[in-house]
Amino acid sequence: MTFGASIEELKEAGFETNYVVSGGGISLVNPDGVPWSSSYISVPGDPIAAMTSNLAAEERARAGYDQLLTLATDPEVIKVLSFLREREVVHFQRFGEMLNKLNTM
Numbered sequence: 001m002t003f004g005a006s007i008e009e010l011k012e013a014g015f016e017t018n019y020v021v022s023g024g025g026i027s028l029v030n031p032d033g034v035p036w037s038s039s040y041i042s043v044p045g046d047p048i049a050a051m052t053s054n055l056a057a058e059e060r061a062r063a064g065y066d067q068l069l070t071l072a073t074d075p076e077v078i079k080v081l082s083f084l085r086e087r088e089v090v091h092f093q094r095f096g097e098m099l100n101k102l103n104t105m
Contacts, residue, residue, distance in 0.1 A: 051099040058092040 010016055028036040044050055065085035072078045 047102050048099065051095050051102060054095045055092060055099065058088050058095060062088040062092065 005013070005015075007016075030036070042053060044053070062085055065081050065088060069078060069081050069085065072081055
């Protein structure tokens with residue numbers, strides 16, 4: 001969190017570029033600094049294709065949290081990552097339920 005951080009603290013943390021670009025607010029970039037774009041959103045117009053894509057996205061997110069959990073050592077960070085991972089699992093389950101309903105229509 002950078003709210004209320006001094007310029008020195010931002011520089012020490014390596015966030016001076018983020019501060020220049022976003023004034024300390026949210027910077028919509030990935031970890032490599034590549035800006036977010038609406039081109040990342042795919043709307044196929046087919047509900048089965050959309051649910052299948054959503055299932056894959058949830059699994060990728062879950063896998064990412066699994067990888068982060070293997071690196072984490074702070075119990076509070078592990079708690080948060082575990083919650084976020086579980087949320088991806090629940091999303092996957094709900095999208096799967098919807099896909100099953102769509103396939104029976």
